Amino acid sequence: MDKRRLGMIKAHHIVIAAAILTAGAAAASHAAEAPKVVASIPPLHSLVSGVMAGVGTPALIVRGAGGAHHRALRPSEALALHRAEIVIWIGPALESFLAKPIKSLAGKATIVTMVETPGLELLAPRKAGLWAGDGAPPARRAEPGNADPHIWLDPWNARIMVGAIGAALAARDPANGARYGANVRALRRRLDTLSGTLRKFINPVRGVPYLVYHDGFQYFEKRFGLIARGAVARDPDRKPGPKRMLRLRATIEAGRIGCIFAEPGTPASLIHALRGETGVPSAVLDPLGVGLAPGPDQYFTLMRTNTRAFVRCLSAP
Numbered sequence: 001m002d003k004r005r006l007g008m009i010k011a012h013h014i015v016i017a018a019a020i021l022t023a024g025a026a027a028a029s030h031a032a033e034a035p036k037v038v039a040s041i042p043p044l045h046s047l048v049s050g051v052m053a054g055v056g057t058p059a060l061i062v063r064g065a066g067g068a069h070h071r072a073l074r075p076s077e078a079l080a081l082h083r084a085e086i087v088i089w090i091g092p093a094l095e096s097f098l099a100k101p102i103k104s105l106a107g108k109a110t111i112v113t114m115v116e117t118p119g120l121e122l123l124a125p126r127k128a129g130l131w132a133g134d135g136a137p138p139a140r141r142a143e144p145g146n147a148d149p150h151i152w153l154d155p156w157n158a159r160i161m162v163g164a165i166g167a168a169l170a171a172r173d174p175a176n177g178a179r180y181g182a183n184v185r186a187l188r189r190r191l192d193t194l195s196g197t198l199r200k201f202i203n204p205v206r207g208v209p210y211l212v213y214h215d216g217f218q219y220f221e222k223r224f225g226l227i228a229r230g231a232v233a234r235d236p237d238r239k240p241g242p243k244r245m246l247r248l249r250a251t252i253e254a255g256r257i258g259c260i261f262a263e264p265g266t267p268a269s270l271i272h273a274l275r276g277e278t279g280v281p282s283a284v285l286d287p288l289g290v291g292l293a294p295g296p297d298q299y300f301t302l303m304r305t306n307t308r309a310f311v312r313c314l315s316a317p
């Protein structure tokens with residue numbers, strides 16, 4: 001083989017080697033890039049943010065007031081969904097407005113439906129009257145299809161949820177799998193500490209009955225031993241009718257209600273009408289934490305803020 005030919009081969013090899021190096025670098029940078037993740041409601045977005053810490057930031061669908069149950073999908077939200085590689089939501093019983101758009105994404109994005117996570121403690125929604133009787137209504141276990149969807153308000157369920165979030169992310173993005181795993185472990189330790197702190201705070205007001213605005217806190221109540229007597233509104237988006245108002249007034253006037261809990265957006269006039277002259281205090285609970293800054297801490301702030309509202313109002317003289 002003459003020198004000239006050898007030189008050509010060498011040059012050729014160098015070109016191939018360079019091409020392989022470039023391709024390798026491109027593949028590596030692609031693998032390190034965070035997947036496009038969309039989470040539905042702020043507390044779920046917070047848990048997803050925690051699992052993705054150091055890798056990327058998920059997008060959030062439900063921002064601002066208005067609740068999660070009945071909404072319309074805004075164009076910007078539709079666009080975020082359309083671009084997503086992973087969509088994480090609670091399930092059709094909560095974000096009913098997402099059910100159709102998510103169905104149309106099937107096959108294109110990974111859909112993670114939290115309420116279907118194995119190992120969750122699921123409860124059936126409470127429907128009977130104002131939950132008549134003096135004790136707490138028996139919590140009935142439920143299946144994903146008919147469960148009360150407010151699952152995140154139990155930190156134990158949140159523990160299970162972060163595991164499922166980590167597994168879904170690692171399956172789509174194995175290059176960052178170790179990172180997701182470490183974040184899940186750190187989040188679980190943080191959730192355990194949170195549970196212990198909340199329990200200590202709540203213990204003194206256990207057993208003081210109260211009314212909630214809508215049946216959104218069952219998981220919290222069951223975990224920490226609180227007793228709700230009923231909900232003001234049967235449907236969170238519809239004010240109670242005159243018949244229900246009379247029943248609520250009778251319950252409050254019978255003197256066994258320690259607090260009436262409103263939610264962001266509950267008209268003050270409604271709470272005022274319920275209290276009448278009884279002097280029963282009221283406070284605001286927020287199952288979503290719509291006023292809190294989104295991010296990894298949102299869930300923890302939300303749980304502490306609601307706990308403070310419970311304890312302050314239920315220990316009022």
Ligand SMILES: [Zn+2]
Pocket residue numbers: 069150214215216236287
């Ligand atoms: Zn709700």
